[in-house]
Amino acid sequence: MASLLLLGVAVLLYLASISAQAGPGCQIHCGDKKASKSMSRGKTRVLYNTSTYCYDPNTRRMERDLWWLDFSTWPYRFSNLDNNFIVLGCNTLAYIYNKYNRAVYTTACASVCERRRTLTNGSCLGVGCCQNTNAIRKGLRRYDVYFYQVYNDSDSWQFNPCSYAAQGETESFSFSSNYITTKRFNETYQGRQPMVLNWAIGNVTCELARNMSSYACRHRNTECVDSTNGPGYLCNCTKGYEGNPSLLYVDECKQNPKACPNGAACDNIEGGYHCSCPPGRKLNKNTNSCNPDTNLKYLRGSKIVLNTHGRRGGPKK
Structure with a gap:
């Protein structure tokens, strides 16, 4: 699928860029690609596409470009601690939800603004920018993005040409008024935003996994730790070791x-x-x-003389 293919490209590009930053003795291998130390701790950072809702003055219509991502059959899940749902626009209401199970998961965020001077850099409290820090629930593996069509930029397109919605890394985002008046937000990462993924092995706890033939933490210098974001477990290195479960000696x-x-x-x-x-x-x-060392005793003034008596010459015949 196009979205997963693009994510794969983004992952490889990002891993390639950070592999040189990993410290000595902490190279983790994913196939023939090297990842960062954080990968072995159940976390990695990737880039993924931003959904857009833009006004086309030629057709006088709003054009949507929506993205979704599904890890239902993958070991990944979206980090509920590192990500949030970001919405930018002057008359925008967007949803992040599970298309196949809306009753279980649907969250919204709305942003409004009347003019440029109402925008404040660094502020994301609903004026031009909305952040829902509780949007990413624990164990979430699929999300879809949708813009509510009644709210759009058709009346404000001259200074707000596009609205945006994305799941993104909380730490790397800071609102700028230029994100509303230009397309800088979408162009910074070439139409993508940083996102943090967690991963885990299997779907059971350490207690159950230890009795399975597929148990991964079998090295004597590893320990099993239950995942804190959904089912599964991780293999951590014991003290004195670091890296992946194959454990490079430190x-x-x-x-x-x-x-x-x-x-x-x-x-x-x-x-x-x-x-x-x-x-x-x-x-x-x-x-x-x-x-x-005060426990050592020294012999002072002692002298041992060994006197030996023998005959000169060869042995007596």
Whole structure:
């Protein structure tokens, strides 16, 4: 489907752009593509299309370009903590809903404005901009966007040519009055908006998954954690490891050069590190320093002489 195909392209483009930012020892592989460390924590950031409702002065009609996204058969779900529903326009009412189950999920957002001077940068309280922070429910895997046709830009198109509606990342959005008077909002990400997706393995809890042959967290250095956004579970690394469930070993001595005090040797051990002080000194864990070892006893002024008696020459015949 066109919408999923475009999302796939957006995902690959975004993953390619962030792979260089991932820290050492934390490369997660998705097929032959590398993702960010956040991918292993059940979260990733993508770009997806914005729905538009624009007035065409030539035909004198409103033209809609609506988008939907369905992850019903995929392991993804929309992040209820990182996303919201954004609507921009001067006479706009838009819905985000599930086309196949409207009774279960339908949420709206409305924005109005009479003139440019009523718009305030950074404010999204219904004047030119509406944000519904509760629109994305937990475990949501499908959404559709719809504009209520009675409300449109046919009377305000000269300074508000288009209305927009999108599920977007809350943190990356800040309203600008230019989003109303120009097409800058839609052009910033080439007709798309940043969105955060969560993912999980399967549809059962860790307790049930441990008894299944498909259980994914089998490595001795992984732990199973239930998904916080819908069904399923994740495999997390135990202390001293990071990355995906295949677990790349972390050199904690190299990662933290000041882990041990000056003069001490740092040795990696499973799940951590060990500091060894020079001979005659002992590690004080409270101050992280190597202090003289008062338990050592020294022999002073002692001398051992070994006298041996033997014959010169070869063995007696």
